[in-house]
Amino acid sequence: MITESTEEYLEAIYNLRERGDAATTTSVARELKVAPASVTQMLKKLAKRGYLKYTPYRGVTLTPKGEKTGKKILRKHRVMEKFLSNLGLPKSRLHRNACELEHHIPDDLERAIYQRVEGERPLPPGVPSNVVPLTSVLDGQKCVVSFIGGGWGASQRLADLGLTPRTEIKVVKSALFRGPLMVSVRGTTLAIGRGVAAKVFVKAE
Amino acid sequence: MPTAGRKSLTVALAGNANVGKSVVFNYLTGLHQHIGNWPGKTVEKAEGTLYFKGHTIDILDLPGIYSLSAFSIEERISREYIAIQKPDIVINIVDASALERNLFFTLQLLELETPMIVALNQVDVAEGKGISINVPELQKSLGVPVTPTIATRGTGLDKLLDKAVRIVKSKEKAKPARYGREIEEKIRRVTKLVEKIPIKYPPRWVAIKLLEGDEEIRGIVGGIDPKIVSATEKHARDLERIHGERCSTIITSERYNIANKISRGSQRITPPKGPTLTEKLDAVTTHPVLGYPVLVGVIFLTLLAVFTVGGHLSGFFEDVMEPVRGAFGGGAGELIGEGLLGGLIAGIAIVLPFILPFYLILTVLEDSGYLPRAAFIADSLMHKMGIHGKAFIPFILGYGCNVPACLGCRIMETERERTIAAFVVTLVPCAAVTVVVFGLVGAYVGIHWALSLYLLNLAMIFILGRVAFKVLPGEPMGLIMEMPPYRKPHARSVLKETWMRLKDFIYIAFPLIIIGSVVLTGLKVGGLLGPIGSAMSPVTVGWLGLPAIAGVLLIFGVLRKELTLVMLATLMGTANFATVLTPTQMIVFAIVVMYYIPCIATIAALVKELGWKKAAYITVFEIAFALLLGGIAFRLLTLV
Incomplete structure (x- = not known):
């Protein structure tokens, strides 16, 4: 049985990565609003259970098992x-x-x-289970918009530019260093920052 | 001059960004243009006049937008203008090569029930993409006249105006398209309620906006009859229950469905064989590896062009104008010669030569479609400073001159993003600051010290950028940007746009530069520099550990930062600074000059882009910050 706090941690780490931020003790602590010291403790524990790889001062990467839960x-x-x-x-x-x-x-x-x-x-x-954030769609792949989370501003803006539910879109390419994604939609091309793209949920093909 | 008694027509141009709207505007109005700001806003307002077959036509170019929600100031300004100022006709410019997305906006214009005509622009580009459009069919589906145009060549624009004038005379108004049955039923019910209250917008449009949850319209209607708002909410819930989505999303989707149906019904697409020009160029310019050297190359060439052309022009103007200034002597003469003409010369010979090539290149980069590509690959870096990729170009240009860099910040979409970008840009050490840092610290203390100051500056930019990002109110906006296809820039349009921007800059910056110059010369002639220097000495001597003369130098630096060094040489009577300043003083002085205040031309640019208040905040903050940093540096360096 996975505990609630294990889930919280894996979710936070996965979310940080999706947004394009590095997962470190500090950033995880900030994300979960807990003390860095207790984060270090927990990360070590999670590493022992095979959810992630943790190198002190370097950061955290999820194992496939950890990623699945997150x-x-x-x-x-x-x-x-x-x-x-x-x-x-x-x-x-x-x-x-x-x-x-x-x-x-x-x-x-x-x-x-x-x-x-x-x-x-x-x-x-x-x-x-095939509903994933747009950030995890590979370059050149097509997908269908499922829903857009997050605040009203960004989601309305995306909808105005053609990303309405059930629209087929294609990730043309993504920029290096976890930069934005280039997406083609309704005969036009948009650049969408990774933070915004992480809130667009799509059904991958 | 309009003939007495005959009323002139007002025409508003509306459409998405990147559809050739400004090309149409420039073609129609020539140089009879006026670019200003909307009252109380920092959004640009372009107006022009045209005489056509005996009619005087006033043309207003509305901002390029994708929707009429209350999302941005541009959108609110546009819908308010169309519904309340009621232009005689709206010309909706539509990009034929991206019909569906453009029609989404057209459908919203139709809802404003204004006289309207559609200019189906860039039909040549569409043909290049293998898209052919059946104009009569499109006209029938939209219910308003449609005219194909190629604005870059002026094709079809005469016919467009002809038809527009005819529509104005017939007083025919656009009819909104119909939605699906369930939504239409709700709209009908809410419209009935809205029709009973006095409101300047069309009732049906108000009903739709209420269902969408538009905050501005809810506020207006709620102020008249709150019952309508709560009744609408109930209807919106009903729709949400059926569709399982937010009501605004339902209506947006529905609108796109209609746009999709109309565009599919009126266009035939035969995909071209082989990649298009845009695809070929994109393969390189946004390539994960090659994109970066291309970007560096473009920046390098821009800086090179700005500074070689600017340098030559600057030298030329100075040679021409210097003798004129020399002709004035004596107290009052000096005020005119040094102050008035000196300021004018500074404007013409120093600022203008660099701004002109910069504007030209920026417009070309903008028109060609490269700018969004640069933003695309630089986004992750700029993100660390609290701004997104679009600010990259102004940022880099800041190393040349802060003035064009600040003006370049208008490419940012929201006020918040524009403010952060302009703030960050003013922290970038420009060429004049480089002169001071290298001429003083580099030459006398050591090159590694000069470079360290640059690294410190970069660190400060990252930190202050992040702080501004956290502190400024408003929702931070991630990057959402259209990547328009590449295009050959249109010479006539580029030149006109450059000229209009230049003119605009002169109006704002020149008075400030000249007044500043006159005031400073006045102080000098009046013998007030000494007293001011001593008045400032608690700060300059006490806090910063500099000689008393520094106060006067810093005041002159407001005009042009390299003047601090020039004046130091003049006032000390030596160009060997090692005899007058200690290494610590040099470093502290350079730090203060680096941050302490944007020069007067930069302040003018800030005023233009952000308004007086924000320009004042930035200026005051930077003075305080420079003094703080300088004082700390002084204490640390004397410890060592």
Whole structure:
């Protein structure tokens, strides 16, 4: 059984990486709002259990096992955020409540909620495990916009530029040093910063 | 002059960015243009006049935008202007090579129910991409006249104006497109409520905006009848329950569906064989490895061009104008010669020669489509300073001259991003500062000290940039930017745009430079420099450990930073600075000069881009910061 705090850590590390930031003791501590000393402790523990590789002063990389959990929890977080936002909860509560809920949502319930926020009917039989942040789509690959998390400003802007749900888009290429992604949508090309792209969830093919 | 009694027509140009809108504007208005700001805003407003077949036509070029949400000031200005100022007609410029995305905006214009015509521009570019458009079909689907144009060649623009004038006379207004049944039903209900209240926008449009949750419109309607807002919310919830998405997303998607249907119905695409020019160029300019040397090359060539051309022009003007200034002597004569003419000469001979080539190159880079590519590959680096990739070009240009760099910050989209970028840019040591740092510290203390100062500066830029990023209010905006296809820059457009920007700069900067120069000369003639120097001595001598003369030098540096060094030589009567300053004093002095205040031309540029208030904040902050840093450096260096 994975503990809640293990999930929190893996999610935070995965999220940092998706956003293009380095995962270090300091950045993880800032992300989780805990003391760096306790982060070091926990990272060592997680490394022992095979979730990540940790070199003091250098940083953290997730093992495939750690990445799988981190990715899943982050996705649950975003799905819950979207769901709560659709329920009309104020923005200030979205993150906090999604943080609490993400650890207690069984996979099949997540799927049902996901289908709710996705608005697809009739319900498709598939598991939404192929719903990933745009940042994890490979160069040259096509995908379909599922939903856009995050604040109103960025998501409305992206929608205005053509990234509406169920639109097929293609990642043309991404810049070095975890720079922006070049995406082609509706016959035009956009550059989307990694921080923004991490909030765009797509169904990869 | 318009003929008495005949009313002139007002025409607004509206459309996405990068569709050739400014080319149309320049073609139609020639040099009868006026570029200013919207009242109280730092958004550019371009107006011009044209005489066409006996009509006087006032043309207003609205900002290039993608939507009419309340997302940005540009969008709010545009919709307010169209709905409330009511131009006689809106010309919607549409890029034929990206029809679907452009029609998304057209559909929103239709909702404003204004007289309207569509200019289907860049049909040549579209053909190059293998897109052919059935104009009658498109016209039928949109319900407003459509005219194909190629603005870069002026093709179709006469016909466009002809039709526009005819539409104005017929007073025909655009009719909004219809959405799906469920949404239409809700719109109809809310429209009924809105029709009962006095509001300047079309009721149907207001209804749609209310459903979308548009904050500005909600505020206006809520102020008149809050019940309408709460009733709309209920309808919006209904829609959200059916579609499982936020209502604004539902309507945006729906609009795109319509745009998609219309564009598919009216265009035929035969993909060209082989890669297009843009694809070929992009393979190199945004290549993960090759992109960087290309970027460095472009920057290097830009700086080289700006400084060789600028240097020559500057030398030429100075030779021509110097004798004129020499002709004035005596107290009042000096005020005119040194102050007034000196300021004018500084403007013409020093600032202008560098600004002109810079504007030319910036416009070419902008028009060709390279700028977004540079932003694309530099984004991750700039991110560390709290700004995104688009600020890269102004940042690098800051090393040449802060003035064009500040002006270049207008390519940033939001006010917040523009402010951070301009702030960061003013911290970059320009060529004049380089003269001081290398002429003083480099020459007398050691080259490694001079380079260390540059490294310290870079560190400070990163730190202060991050701080500004944290401190400034507003939602930080990640990079979302269109990458328009590459294009051959259009000479006529480039020249006109360069000229308009230059003129604009002269209006703002020259008065400031001249007034500054007159005031300083006045102080000198009035014998006030000494007293001012001693008045400043608690700071210059006490805190910074510099000689008392430094105060006067720093005041002159406001005009032009290299003057601090020139004046030092003049006032001390020697060019061997080692005899008048200790190495510590040189380093402290160079640090203060590096940060202490943007020069007066840079302040003028800041005022133009950010307004008086922010320019004042930045100036005051930098003075305080320079003194703090200089004082700390003085104490550390004397410890060693």
